[in-house]
Amino acid sequence: DAKTTQPPSMDCAEGRAANLPCNHSTISGNEYVYWYRQIHSQGPQYIIHGLKNNETNEMASLIITEDRKSSTLILPHATLRDTAVYYCIVRVVGYGGSQGNLIFGKGTKLSVKP
Amino acid sequence: DVKVTQSSRYLVKRTGEKVFLECVQDMDHENMFWYRQDPGLGLRLIYFSYDVKMKEKGDIPEGYSVSREKKERFSLILESASTNQTSMYLCASSLGGTTYEQYFGPGTRLTVT
Numbered sequence: 001d002a003k004t005t006q007p008p009s010m011d012c013a014e015g016r017a018a019n020l021p022c023n024h025s026t027i028s029g030n031e032y033v034y035w036y037r038q039i040h041s042q043g044p045q046y047i048i049h050g051l052k053n054n055e056t057n058e059m060a061s062l063i064i065t066e067d068r069k070s071s072t073l074i075l076p077h078a079t080l081r082d083t084a085v086y087y088c089i090v091r092v093v094g095y096g097g098s099q100g101n102l103i104f105g106k107g108t109k110l111s112v113k114p
Numbered sequence: 115d116v117k118v119t120q121s122s123r124y125l126v127k128r129t130g131e132k133v134f135l136e137c138v139q140d141m142d143h144e145n146m147f148w149y150r151q152d153p154g155l156g157l158r159l160i161y162f163s164y165d166v167k168m169k170e171k172g173d174i175p176e177g178y179s180v181s182r183e184k185k186e187r188f189s190l191i192l193e194s195a196s197t198n199q200t201s202m203y204l205c206a207s208s209l210g211g212t213t214y215e216q217y218f219g220p221g222t223r224l225t226v227t
Contacts, residue, residue, distance in 0.1 A: 041221075042221070043118075043204050043219050043220050044157070044204070044216075044218045045218070046215035049215065102147075102157070102206075102216060103159075104156045105156060106154075106156055
């Protein structure tokens with residue numbers, strides 16, 4: 001089972017920031033937080049990941065709370081093309097074996113509206 | 115850019131047929147994965163491979179086998195297709211180790227009639 005909890009759906013106005021929350025209260029010290037998204041009829045797309053520090057790249061920012069029990073993905077200026085299902089995943093750090101698996105939950109369906 | 119390609123976007127097969135799904139990646143990635151995605155169940159890992167000729171079972175390997183003879187190619191085989199294998203099949207690849215992101219192909223929607 002997925003180790004994360006996300007709201008099933010959210011709406012966001014085009015041009016505004018989209019803040020997607022994720023709860024991972026049982027996260028272990030060696031687990032990273034990953035975010036992927038899946039646009040309709042496409043394969044999932046990697047967005048960002050982090051361990052305990054906040055991270056930013058060209059797509060998004062990831063804010064992880066100090067106790068690491070929750071995080072927020074921020075899309076600073078959402079566009080209609082950001083409409084997708086967003087998955088928050090916790091993942092063990094290691095090499096080989098089944099530790100590298102991505103376990104996708106149900107995610108959050110983000111609808112960006114004009 | 116990493117490119118992961120899958121042999122077909124849509125495939126229709128009959129019950130009992132042997133089905134081959136091919137996946138090719140062009141970034142020299144060590145790891146390759148096969149998932150299936152079903153409504154309400156999310157993505158589930160079928161098999162993965164972390165090296166040529168190496169494979170490990172995922173969460174739902176029953177009814178499937180895999181082959182990795184070359185680093186860039188990972189094949190999923192349905193020995194005798196059944197209707198409950200109708201699904202979206204997604205291939206992914208990543209660098210070795212488990213901290214690297216996985217890159218997904220576009221998916222193959224398989225219908226077994």
